[in-house]
Structure formats: structure tokens, C-alpha cells
Amino acid sequence: MGPMTEQLIDVLDQLATVLESDGATHWSQWMRKARAHLMNSDYYGIEYLLSAYGGMGSLNDLVLGQSCIDGIFSWKPGHIELNEKFNALRSEAAALARAIKHAQG
Template sequence: MNEAIELLQSVKEKHWSTWLAHDAALVEKRDLRGIEHLLSAFGGMGSLNDLVIHPINGHEVQDFAIDKANRKLQKILGEIWSLAKQLYNDELQAK
């Protein structure tokens, strides 16, 4: 998650970088609420999946770097979602 947080902070995306930082702190404490809250970011309109890094959205990114930043973000988010889903399922099975 730290890589996503750093990327989002670098383009001045405050909402989602704060969301992920909060969840990361909970996950580090092994608090399942962090995983649940993280997974909730991926669904519905206006979700983390809908985020596009672009100056039109208020992000500080040069035109030549837009595509690369968004590809990197989508790769990282896919990895985060997969790992979070696995951790969540493992926790449910352990109960």
C-alpha cells in the first residue's frame, strides 16, 4: 500500500492517499477493519477503481507522465485488491 500512497501523494491526490494511509495503519496493527475498509474503496461509483490521475482532476502531473502514472496506479491497485481479498478470506476461514 505504501507504493500507492506515495504515488498518490506525489500527484497531490489527498482523498485516496489519506484513505489508504488510514487503512495501512490498521492493517499494520492486524486490525481486520483496515482490510474491510480498504476493500470497500474498490466498489461503486466514485471508487478507487474510478480514479484517473490527470491535471483536469486537480492532480499535479506532467502531460507526458499521465499514462505511465495511471498504468502504475492500476497495477498497484490490482495487487493491493488481490492481496487484501486473500487476507480477508483467510481471516474469515480462520474464525
């Protein structure tokens, strides 16, 4: 396993934790599944991860820190920092996955 893959695995761990902290279980499970493939040296983890990006309802569309109580929308405390961290990790994961894919030819 190369250093970029090790870095990506770490980023996926962090990303899953951030997603879980906001109740985004679908996407946290997606990151953990991609991570599991990579941990087993299965290149499919790269393709699987990249399939989360792009299109309607994709990881790119996700905004964390929202709540709706009794039909009233509100932002959770710390939503700005949460989304900044999420966006940075989401971008880093995509960049690493694309770099690994490119290196594989």
C-alpha cells in the same frame, strides 16, 4: 502479522506515494489509514481498504495525470506510466486484501 499482510502494507505505502504524487490526497489518506490499521494488527484495515473499491466515485474510477488550466483539460507528462503503475498497485492491493479476507474465513 502474516507475509501477505506485510506485502499489502508495502503495496499500500507505494500506492499512497503514487496518489500523493498526483495530488490525490483523499485517496492517499485512505491508503494510509488502512495501512495504520494493518500495522496495529487490526483486521478492520482489510474491510476499510476493500470499501474503497466499487461504486460511483470509488478508487476504481480514479484516473491520474489530468490537469485543467484556465478551463482547458490536458494530460500531465508521464500520465500513461503513472496510471499503469497506479493500476498495477491498485489491483495488487485489492487482490491481497481479498486473499487475506478469504483466509480469515
